[in-house]
Amino acid sequence: MDLDSRPAIEADGLVKTFGATRAVDGVDLAVPAGSVYGFLGPNGAGKTTTIRMLATLLRPDAGTARVFGHEIVGEADAVRARVSLTGQFASVDEDLTGLENLVLLARLLGHSRAGARTRAAELLEAFDLTGTAGRVVKKYSGGMRRRLDIAASIIVTPELLFLDEPTTGLDPRNRNQVWEIIRQIVAGGTTVLLTTQYLDEADQLADRIAVIDHGKVIAEGTSAQLKASVGAGALHLRLRDAGDLPAAERVLARVLRVPVQRGTDPAALGARVPSTGEADGTSELVAHALAELSRSGIAVTDFALGQPRLEEVFLALTGRPATADAVSNHDTTKENAA
């Protein structure tokens, strides 16, 4: 393991164009060694393309990047010797068994025939895959495939591990398992660059987060900094009578002093709750808003105070929604505000 204090990743103005699309449009990154860095953004934001450049799979059209001081184009081999990649689509061979995958990769990484078998058996045991070691990966469940994929990435300890949306498509139980695995790997000293569409995931795992949209980093900071910029949380509520919606909107806008969003449900409303700077300020503000609704004779059947959702982070950071299906919501909001 490198013990010097070179950053794990330094990227400077990375650009990648596919035809007319600038998939990555000038990304700068500084990832300290030993940390978990979250790369947060919607589908198509440029997360995977950035990772593919950093993992030496794609050449940047402009800009430079170094991994532990090694240039990703000129010293690709030195970079490859330090990184492991777990792709968005399982980076294991679907036509081989779990055991064969690990033995093959261990052989490629320089293990002897016997060494490769020992290492594969250790990993299968630790990742709860011993029982299915002889089954072809095509027949694995999503969670098993992810575990095998991550196991394949730590056959030798990488200094930097790229995890491209490691939990997309997993159920909550499998997601928790994968998070636990990632924490263990980080505890062993590996730097992790994690891409995700979920703020929650970045929040759980990452020391710092970069928010990426349309190929550009639009915000960077710790999870707390990001959330403070978005507001303390999001209030979602449902009214008993959809006819009260305009009145409820007016009340919430007055008390919370933020734009109110309508959902697809005609009786539902949502609003970001502004950060008050005090520890219990948020819940007081929400309690106040609910009291005001009740005073106006508006019956609320259901309410929840949660973390801001990714769309809300985007709305706050960019003033426009992140995904296509959020566009219609946003337009409605504007009309309502007008």
Place this chain on the structure above:
Amino acid sequence: MSTQTITMETGNAHRAVLPVGDRPPRAGALSASIAFGWRALLKIKHVPLQLFDVIVHPVVFTLLFTFLFGGAVAGSTGRYLQYVVPGILAMTLLVTTGYIGSALSIDISKGVFDRFRSMPVWRPSVLVGAVLGDLVRYAIAAAGVVLFGLALGFRPEGGPVGVLAGVLLALVFSFSLAWLWTLLGLVMRASNAVLGVTQAVLYPLAFFSNIFAIPASLPGWLRAFVDVNPVTHLVTAVRGLMAGTATAGQVGWVLLASAALTLVFAPLAMRRFSRL
């Protein structure tokens, strides 16, 4: 499952499984190529039905040509069999080489290729391994043709040594030609298109050669094409080796052509692959 899950959630398992000590020395180009060759063999082992083509193809062609046209072309089906078996061997191997291009273009689009390419191994070893693994497929196809021919009454004058030499020569040529399709698979990427092109090239070359027809019986313009067709040269040499009548010139031509194919297309394919 549930008890093991608890182990995972308490977490000690993964901590323990991070390897202790230094990582092993890097795999060399040869051992990486062999590892990828092993991967190709495992794929055959898991889906043996993919050999269906290479077994059935020669059986159908042998039966079809020997019994349908053999008597008319060579006077008797027995005599025609002696003529056509070495040709069907060559044809089967040639057609089989065509699959590597489309298989590779499918393989490349999968996530596992990203992993291979992000590993510190000699990059072309992926291709070398695939081509080496395919040699086993060719060998199985060759054995199928020869055994089926023998069962029908193929009695080569060159004996076992001649037959083996003929098969080896056809394998060498196929291995070399596979590099062309490998390059094509890397350039074209759409697997159906790759397969279409290889078939469109290979079948006419096979039919307008001396595999099934006796060149002396053909009209002049067609004969001119058949005589320069590389497949004709390959088949003449293989037939010669099996009959014990091959000349150094015939065998030398095939070896030179094989060397030329490999020297031109293998580096191009490897270069193309490194820049994907």
